[in-house]
Amino acid sequence: GGSSTDGGSPAADGNELGLVTPGTLTVCSDIPYPPFEFEENGEYTGYDMDLIREIATGMGLETQIQDVGFDALQSGVVLASGQCDIGASAMTITEEREENLDFSEPYYDSLQSLLVPADSDIKAIGDLAGKSVGVQQGTTGEAYTRENVPADTEVRAYPSDAELFPALQSGGVDAVLQDLPVNLGHLEGGKYEIVEEYPTDESYGFAVKEEGSEALLEAVNAELAELRDSGKYQEIYDKYFTQ
Ligand code: ARG
Numbered sequence: 001g002g003s004s005t006d007g008g009s010p011a012a013d014g015n016e017l018g019l020v021t022p023g024t025l026t027v028c029s030d031i032p033y034p035p036f037e038f039e040e041n042g043e044y045t046g047y048d049m050d051l052i053r054e055i056a057t058g059m060g061l062e063t064q065i066q067d068v069g070f071d072a073l074q075s076g077v078v079l080a081s082g083q084c085d086i087g088a089s090a091m092t093i094t095e096e097r098e099e100n101l102d103f104s105e106p107y108y109d110s111l112q113s114l115l116v117p118a119d120s121d122i123k124a125i126g127d128l129a130g131k132s133v134g135v136q137q138g139t140t141g142e143a144y145t146r147e148n149v150p151a152d153t154e155v156r157a158y159p160s161d162a163e164l165f166p167a168l169q170s171g172g173v174d175a176v177l178q179d180l181p182v183n184l185g186h187l188e189g190g191k192y193e194i195v196e197e198y199p200t201d202e203s204y205g206f207a208v209k210e211e212g213s214e215a216l217l218e219a220v221n222a223e224l225a226e227l228r229d230s231g232k233y234q235e236i237y238d239k240y241f242t243q
Contacts, residue, residue, distance in 0.1 A: 025056035025110030028084035036090040052088040058223040076100030079209040087207035103205030112198040113180040133166035134173035140180040
């Protein structure tokens with residue numbers, strides 16, 4: 001690339017967005033987290049994946065998706081290290097995370113929920129006294145749980161949703177607290193049920209590293225607005241959230 005300090009056209013650089021791999025939007029996500037990100041026929045798909053691919057296409061970029069641990073992604077470590085350009089991982093925009101990351105405009109509104117086996121006597125968060133509850137490590141669901149469960153509740157944090165729901169199935173935990181759309185995917189035809197919802201007023205954003213991501217963020221926001229205007233955003237939304 002050319003000099004980026006000559007004050008000339010940023011395009012002269014060929015990588016004015018500062019991408020890890022020029023020509024490609026390198027995306028980090030924690031998979032599975034259906035319906036937002038999951039693997040199907042050997043491909044990463046889901047609401048976030050469809051959206052970020054459309055955004056990349058609109059920017060004239062290829063997309064490369066990497067599966068990384070959520071905790072390191074939400075803490076900013078993965079993005080700061082230069083492994084990826086952007087996080088697309090159903091990540092809630094929070095003040096704490098904004099200290100280490102910058103977020104796009106919000107693209108989805110969410111809330112927390114409590115999932116239990118249908119025959120459980122747990123009907124509300126207060127019933128977790130003396131019981132165990134599973135959460136995903138580093139999530140807003142973990143924070144909400146630690147703040148709101150009775151003092152003698154055992155909170156078990158799992159690195160991935162791939163271990164969290166199986167822990168409930170095997171009886172390793174008595175309940176799971178996490179984002180409502182994800183718990184809704186684990187009802188198993190009535191074997192499990194959501195007994196409480198918590199209006200935590202969360203919005204998901206795409207995350208970029210703090211330093212030097214202004215141009216990328218601006219371009220992503222412009223594409224997001226374009227997808228809303230064109231109806232493409234609604235189309236993707238309906239594909240995953242309208243039955
Ligand atoms: N929305 C929650 C948070 O930001 C959970 C996100 C987990 N995402 C994932 N891909 N595992 O903490």
